[in-house]
Amino acid sequence: MTQSISDFVNEAPGSNSIGAIDVYLSDANLPSPVDAYVQYTRSLLRFGTPDHLGQNEHLGGLLLLGAVSAAEGYFRSIFSQVLEICPMSREASAEKQINLGGVLWHGYSEFRRSAFEHITFCSREDLKRHSRAYICFDLKDSYFKDPLSEFDKVCHLRHGLIHNGGILPGRNAVQVGAKPGRSPKRIDLDFGNLQSLIAAIDTLVLTFNRELFNEMCRRWATSWRQRNDWDGANASRIFNFIWRVHFCKELHSQRPGKRNITRSECLNKIVSQYDL
Numbered sequence: 001m002t003q004s005i006s007d008f009v010n011e012a013p014g015s016n017s018i019g020a021i022d023v024y025l026s027d028a029n030l031p032s033p034v035d036a037y038v039q040y041t042r043s044l045l046r047f048g049t050p051d052h053l054g055q056n057e058h059l060g061g062l063l064l065l066g067a068v069s070a071a072e073g074y075f076r077s078i079f080s081q082v083l084e085i086c087p088m089s090r091e092a093s094a095e096k097q098i099n100l101g102g103v104l105w106h107g108y109s110e111f112r113r114s115a116f117e118h119i120t121f122c123s124r125e126d127l128k129r130h131s132r133a134y135i136c137f138d139l140k141d142s143y144f145k146d147p148l149s150e151f152d153k154v155c156h157l158r159h160g161l162i163h164n165g166g167i168l169p170g171r172n173a174v175q176v177g178a179k180p181g182r183s184p185k186r187i188d189l190d191f192g193n194l195q196s197l198i199a200a201i202d203t204l205v206l207t208f209n210r211e212l213f214n215e216m217c218r219r220w221a222t223s224w225r226q227r228n229d230w231d232g233a234n235a236s237r238i239f240n241f242i243w244r245v246h247f248c249k250e251l252h253s254q255r256p257g258k259r260n261i262t263r264s265e266c267l268n269k270i271v272s273q274y275d276l
Contacts, residue, residue: 031249033077034209038250040070041198050191060189061161067198068122068158071151074205075121078212081245082135083115085238086219087229089135096134122155124148135212143211147204154197160187213246221274239267
């Protein structure tokens with residue numbers, strides 16, 4: 001059998017097709033953005049046991065990618081929900097570009113979701129820029145400096161996992177302050193490392209969710225009511241929407257004093273604080 005030059009490095013692969021894409025898809029019933037994030041990351045943590053991680057050196061990195069993906073999903077989802085309810089955000093986003101494919105896929109009722117399919121939320125600067133540009137929400141250092149800094153480190157690891165086969169690229173290594181050495185640096189995640197990294201993502205997502213909810217309540221109680229397009233008859237419906245998209249059912253059962261953490265108690269607090 002005559003060999004070609006190419007045959008000397010490896011055999012020619014067979015012809016393979018993945019077939020119809022629909023066999024890889026199933027319908028999703030999505031909860032609130034924060035609950036979707038918590039459900040996804042907790043399922044990853046339940047699987048990421050010391051035993052499982054010890055069986056495969058790449059598993060920790062794959063689970064971390066899932067957690068970062070869940071965080072990006074949270075930000076895309078909560079941004080799209082804010083666009084639906086906040087007139088200030090709609091004005092700020094009015095001239096932003098949107099993917100036609102996303103509009104065709106989601107349809108009229110859900111087209112807002114396509115507004116964020118072409119942008120990334122995988123760095124501190126991305127989050128700060130998009131939050132300010134689309135939903136008029138500044139990530140103040142008093143709340144976000146440390147969470148964003150830690151999330152940035154996670155995203156540098158993510159870059160090596162996705163784009164460099166698990167090896168930390170030099171640019172990312174310098175930016176996170178990794179110690180230099182003679183050999184390439186593999187991203188090696190054991191049980192403790194994985195727990196710490198997902199905890200850092202948690203801190204940012206849950207802080208963002210808390211502070212954005214606070215800001216939406218402030219706008220509902222003050223600035224929205226001063227607009228010409230405000231309809232007081234819809235005030236209760238709008239507050240219900242704000243509550244529904246921010247409230248975390250998944251973590252509520254673990255909270256002390258949970259009986260007093262209700263929609264009605266929250267509303268009473270807002271009414272009292274803003275003298276409504």
